[in-house]
Amino acid sequence: MYAPSSTTTTKTTWMTTRITSSVVSSVQRRVQLSPHNPPVGRRRRRRPRRAAAVAAATNNNNNNECVKTKREMLTLTAAMSFLTFQREQVRADDEVVVVEEEEVATAEKEEEPVIVMRDIRTVVITGCNHGIGLDAATKFAKTNNLQVILACRTMAKAKEAKYEILDAIAAEGGRVNDPSLLVPAECDLADLESIKTFATSLGDEPIDILCLNAGVQYAGSKEVNRTKDGFEVSMGTDHLGHFYLTNLLLKNVESAASSSTLKPRIVITASEVHDPESPGGKVGRGAGLGNFDGIKEDGAEFELMDGSEFDADKAYKDSKLANILFANELNRRLRLANSQINVVSFGPGLITRSNFFQHQNPVFTKVFDFAANDLLHVAETVSGGGDCLIKMALDPELENKTGVYYNNDLGGDTGHIFHEASTSKESMNTEEAEDLWTWSEALVGEEFDVYI
Numbered sequence: 538m539y540a541p542s543s544t545t546t547t548k549t550t551w552m553t554t555r556i557t558s559s560v561v562s563s564v565q566r567r568v569q570l571s572p573h574n575p576p577v578g579r580r581r582r583r584r585p586r587r588a589a590a591v592a593a594a595t596n597n598n599n600n601n602e603c604v605k606t607k608r609e610m611l612t613l614t615a616a617m618s619f620l621t622f623q624r625e626q627v628r629a630d631d632e633v634v635v636v637e638e639e640e641v642a643t644a645e646k647e648e649e650p651v652i653v654m655r656d657i658r659t660v661v662i663t664g665c666n667h668g669i670g671l672d673a674a675t676k677f678a679k680t681n682n683l684q685v686i687l688a689c690r691t692m693a694k695a696k697e698a699k700y701e702i703l704d705a706i707a708a709e710g711g712r713v714n715d716p717s718l719l720v721p722a723e724c725d726l727a728d729l730e731s732i733k734t735f736a737t738s739l740g741d742e743p744i745d746i747l748c749l750n751a752g753v754q755y756a757g758s759k760e761v762n763r764t765k766d767g768f769e770v771s772m773g774t775d776h777l778g779h780f781y782l783t784n785l786l787l788k789n790v791e792s793a794a795s796s797s798t799l800k801p802r803i804v805i806t807a808s809e810v811h812d813p814e815s816p817g818g819k820v821g822r823g824a825g826l827g828n829f830d831g832i833k834e835d836g837a838e839f840e841l842m843d844g845s846e847f848d849a850d851k852a853y854k855d856s857k858l859a860n861i862l863f864a865n866e867l868n869r870r871l872r873l874a875n876s877q878i879n880v881v882s883f884g885p886g887l888i889t890r891s892n893f894f895q896h897q898n899p900v901f902t903k904v905f906d907f908a909a910n911d912l913l914h915v916a917e918t919v920s921g922g923g924d925c926l927i928k929m930a931l932d933p934e935l936e937n938k939t940g941v942y943y944n945n946d947l948g949g950d951t952g953h954i955f956h957e958a959s960t961s962k963e964s965m966n967t968e969e970a971e972d973l974w975t976w977s978e979a980l981v982g983e984e985f986d987v988y989i
């Protein structure tokens with residue numbers, strides 16, 4: 538369990554306190570128990586050699602093949618200063634205390650917790666063999682300081698994504714220093730067993746950034762497409778698949794906090810179409826989960842969660858509403874559990890040149906693409922959508938923000954303004970968010986209490 542903190546500074550202070558209190562209490566214990574406290578009058582002071590102590594700690598970590606950050610060095614230095622101060626306090630009681638350095642060293646060795654800071658952080662990104670996921674994964678890889686787990690529907694797609702990323706970076710004259718940091722993995726979000734196998738394969742690997750990006754829509758389709766477990770495919774993939782994956786990996790995400798100076802993030806690719814009053818959300822039937830009558834009546838075989846007549850376009854909008862309700866409820870539970878994890882969601886704008894419209898009528902898609910890009914200039918590029926994801930995952934501006942939503946709206950010099958925005962009225966319904974969590978547990982067949 539981590540000490541709650543709202544800033545990185547607080548976290549550093551907390552680490553410092555942990556180190557110092559453990560070392561100091563050890564020394565104080567030894568002082569009190571010493572039968573050799575000489576009489577008042579003679580004082581011998583031995584200051585710990587700070588530089589040597591820091592060097593020793595650094596060597597120790599080198600042996601563990603760990604890299605110390607400057608921040609950690611400062612933490613250790615602060616700890617040693619505090620130790621010196623405490624020794625002097627004990628002596629100020631007019632008792633002469635001699636604490637042999639060897640004894641202190643033993644105490645430090647026994648008591649000092651080893652805090653290992655990773656220099657490479659880990660990102661898991663779903664749906665990254667196409668579209669904005671592939672673009673963002675390429676940008677993650679370019680940083681050369683992230684391990685990127687490419688979670689795709691099949692291993693073949695994930696391997697292909699890896700080579701596309703390497704090729705794209707090379708074509709720009711860039712370089713991935715360590716290609717083994719791009720890790721292809723199979724995670725079919727339309728198959729609970731595949732999700733579980735993937736999550737299990739990660740063991741207790743810390744995950745700093747979990748990007749829930751995969752998404753699918755069959756707008757225009759008259760028939761209900763279903764996942765392997767029988768759920769309607771948009772809700773099953775976009776919401777239920779990610780709900781299950783997130784809960785299975787939550788401990789991995791939380792654990793990343795103890796070995797990084799940055800808070801872990803869960804980033805959810807949602808959409809403005811979750812909001813029936815937004816420009817995209819008011820075309821056709823609006824999103825809404827009603828009273829979950831669809832699940833109450835048909836269980837896992839629901840067509841739409843609200844039980845109304847099936848409409849594939851509404852099913853997709855509902856899945857994006859579920860993304861935001863899930864983000865809000867997850868955030869609420871994490872805050873109650875004093876978690877370090879931040880949860881953020883965003884809408885990347887309308888992007889017609891990803892694979893997103895692949896299941897729609899090809900003639901409609903062509904006309905729509907032309908109108909959105911060349912006539913009305915309302916579309917975002919795939920790269921622009923990838924930039925939105927990268928901002929949500931890496932921007933320090935979001936380090937102390939959680940439960941927020943950003944939207945890529947039209948406007949500004951570039952035609953797009955990506956900014957913090959409000960979400961629909963229904964998405965803010967906390968009771969509905971809790972109910973969705975409970976129904977989602979029932980559908981995936983597992984309960985998840987967020988006790989980190």
Ligand SMILES: NC(=O)c1ccc[n+]([C@@H]2O[C@H](COP(=O)([O-])OP(=O)(O)OC[C@H]3O[C@@H](n4cnc5c(N)ncnc54)[C@H](OP(=O)(O)O)[C@@H]3O)[C@@H](O)[C@H]2O)c1
Pocket residue numbers: 663664665666667668669670688689690691694724725726727728750751752753774806807808809884885886887888889891892893894
């Ligand atoms: N394009 C837009 O206008 C737009 C607007 C708002 C929000 N979004 C959201 O942005 C996200 C990315 O969309 P995009 O535009 O980049 O579309 P895209 O090019 O179609 O990419 C979607 C990605 O999700 C993956 N995916 C779908 N079903 C999956 C499954 N069962 N298991 C694993 N991966 C699966 C796809 O993999 P496969 O190749 O295996 O299908 C693909 O990699 C989605 O969540 C979407 O809802 C898009």
